[in-house]
Amino acid sequence: MRESRSVILPLRRLYSSRHDGWPHEIYPSTKITAKRSRFMAHATFLPQSALLPGFIDHMTAQHELKRATHCMYAYRAAAETGQNDGGESGAGNFLAYIVEQSKLPNVAIVVSRWYGGVPLGGERWRRIGEVAWEAVNAMKASLPDGHDQPQEVKSTKKKRRK
Helix, strand or coil, rough: CCCCCCCCCCCCHHHHHCCCCCCCCEEEEECCEECCCCEEEEEEECCCHHHHHHHHHHHHHCCCCCCCCCEEEEEEEECEEEEECCCCHHHHHHHHHHHHHHHHHCCEEEEEEEEECCCCCCCHHHHHHHHHHHHHHHHHHCCCCCCCCCCCCCCCCCCCCC
């Protein structure tokens, strides 16, 4: 039998030797449907950006996610950040914003979309954000006390006087 390897991300063999294929907990969202399109997100701890291709490869190799039309992601590992639209224009930047707002130091978020044949317009952004935040919040809830609360963001805008 021939060994199956990913052409785009060749690290599948490295991670598939482990029990579940990825050394860190993966926090999934629920799968939601909007006008026949389905959305689902997964978040995980990402200690270094070099592990990202292995995580993406692991996720896209999952039976349930193999047939997703779009696989978009964003990550922050140490001081390095990045994102990819996965064919869903602007989605990578949107997910990068969610990563930034989450205040989690080492995180990767992958959102999978199965296109249902009906254009969603602005609703796709609401659904992408909904599943991404659900996965991030599940990850935050599992952290020890004190690590799951985002730091207060102070506004740089000055208040207008009347």
